[in-house]
Amino acid sequence: MTVLKEKSQSVGALPAGSDLRYQAGFGNEHASEAVAGALPQGCNSPQRAPLDLYPELVSGTAFTAPRHENRRSWLYRRQPSVVSGRYQPYAQTGWSTGADRTVALPPEPMRWHPFPLDNAETDGADFVDGMCTLAANGDAEAQVGIGSLVYRANRSMQRRAFVDADGELLIVPQQGRLVLTTEMGVLEVKPGEIALVPRGVVFKVALPDGLSRGYVCENYGAQFRLPELGPIGSNGLANARDFQAPVAAYEDSSGAYELVKKFGGRFWCAPMQHSPFNVIAWHGNLTPLKYDTANFMTIGSISFDHPDPSIFTVLTSPSDTHGTANCDFVIFPPRWLVMEDTFRPPWYHRNLMSEFMGLIYGEYDAKPGGFKPGGASLHNSMVPHGPDEEAFNKASHADLKPQKLDHTLAFMFESRYRFIPTNWALQSPALDTDYADCWAGLKDRFKP
Template identity: 55%
Template sequence: MTVLDYLSGFGNEHQSEAVAGALPRGQNSPQRAPLGLYAEQHSATAFTEPRAVNRRSWVYRIHPSARHGAFRPLPESPPAHPGWASAPIAAGIADPNRLRWDPRPAPTGPTDFLDGVETVAANGDVLQRRGIGIHLYWATAPMADRYLCNADGEMLIVPQDGALLLRTEFGLLRVEPGEFAVIGRGVRFAADPAGANHSAQAPQAPHAPQSKGYVCENYGQPFTLPELGPIGANGLAHARHFHYPVAAYEDLEREVTLVQRFGGQLWETTLDHSPLDVVAWHGNHGAYKYDLADFAIMGSLNVDHPDPSIFTVLTSPSGIPGQANVDFAAFPPRWVTAEHSFRPPHFHRNVMTEFMGLVRGVHDSKAEGFVPGGASLHNMWAAHGPDRETFDLASHAELAPQYLAGSLPFMFETRLPLTVTAAAHAAAHRQPDYDHSWSGLARQFPRD
């Protein structure tokens, strides 16, 4: 196996080959791809979009991806998947109340990533290519001889407990808690608990690995780095810290299933080979990962609590400048040094909608109730902020420099309200008394 480039750097042109000579050199190459491979282009943006945002990759594969039979709805259809919903959610609930969930219970039997996806909420319209879906996943078994392709949107995957091995057309990515990965729209892949044997014939160990976490399915414009504005050239996420996979292929010739997400439904077809048979590739569309420990955190050095926008790692823009289809913001361990200021997030109501998740540790505005693997949703204009215990402690805390250690909350912030699925709204692990978090905030203003 050879690697032409060390593949890191967000959005740049990359190249990689798993076999020497598989990647054509220059424009004087023969009319056929090297080594008997098939050349194929993946265009993730319209052909005439500006060069700065154009995304496409060339792949050189053993079998052309066009070689397949008709797709047919999964046997469960309709709905195509009992747990995976897309916007608009016909039976969903647009709820103005503040909602919070405990961690989703583990599945009762072996469950692969695809079957382990369960939707919490969505907005927009998947057919109009706007909005997002927010899901939780459990993976306790590998996707043995089964592969997924999401034509509806790219998938930002945040493991919370247990690493995930992503086998993609472009190579392998091992994603640990504290990292996240993005699978580009239309990329074929499989997701396995790291360490699992993905052969259908191989038995699993008695204590097989498992992984659980969060997924943001982005129907809209692809994720990109936010503009830095007055921050300048440095800060937040640096392009060089995004890692693309090295080319690796599966030369597997037996019957497998390819599942495609299209129009909010799941369809499947049968192949006689693995769809992950790309021997070489070059371009800027595919899959990548990022370690949130590399995030260069900005903050206030004197007064005031900064807005969460300075924690934006990636953004999917909308047609309205500054109103993102979705922002992905993360809050890694950091120093807090503001003086004469209430340091936790203040009480607030926003036109934007906030979905929070927690990889580890605690959230700095919640004393209890929000635990790793859990989630909260504050739809647009829902009043929220610190609970009573946090407010009391923060109001009287000594304002010495403080290091917030060991925590990793994150947020999907979106311009549209989120509609919650009926299943998530009625789930036994949704906390019915979340409003109680603020019930102890008694009047302090003196009476006449």
């Protein structure tokens, strides 16, 4: 039987009564041990580590990265991760990597209805096998760009684990909780929360609610970080203290494991004779994290006009062009609208940045009827988009009183690079081939 054992040295745990405990802070230096005395003091790699453990360093950035950007953690484990069998090819054809430049994509808006949960593709699929790439850009080998994916799963990962060497994973559940067992400990993530798993960190996913669906950003580029606040000041948007890291936990069990690895856009598997979740203690600032979007401090206009959606940025992955992101993770949470003499939904626009959008729950104010939870839309660079006819007419004639947008949560993966949908996405029955019709009724209303 697998027994997960944990003990934390740190502060910032979840309130009493929770089965899971966490350490607070984004980018913080954390320290946690599941057995007292397992963490060495002073030297990171002593000649003999406490409890005869093996020290192992996981570096998420180059050694010479600036101190404030450097991410690494020391793990103290019962066996090092080099102890495994030989890798063999593994079949996962739905999860592709980078942009397929051979796809001839017209410059048109695209939308997908919610991806069905109960069909042949999800029958017996776990988190890894239930993953499909909708659209991607960039190149994992060049460490630029992202992939936008959906997962649909109905089976927990038991004696198998996964590690992505191509990018970090931003996981956005839409239906069903996820329990992520990672090398550093356990995170439970529900819809409305997100999880961030660093590149190269081993984890597995359990489904306590059964059938589950959600979205994933596979980030090939610079690691996600909190955006700068500029004129907003020292407080606002997502606060570092609201991100939660796991405490040390390990599986006290024996028996075979299967390790699935994504490496260079291909999938491989290797047998192990022990659990990869055998880390007794760890310290560092490279760690899986969870964040509850309900803690996001929304900024908005309290006079007139409509600020840019960048005020909703939770995390950003910078590119080599300052101020132009490899990826911004943006949310549209519940909020008050109070602007005077202002068209309140998002205006019609064309952007340099490309937008992949999903809906977690509720109704999106620019598409009240056509955009459903579990679906997605794609508006590439300089592709016009905005409110449909219904939303435009309603907002143009609304009595502008203070209005609470409630029971809604949408998000965007916004990137400087053009997204290219996969053949799976283009051939999916969920593709809304009539999407452009939502603007057909917008007539010329010019009155000179």
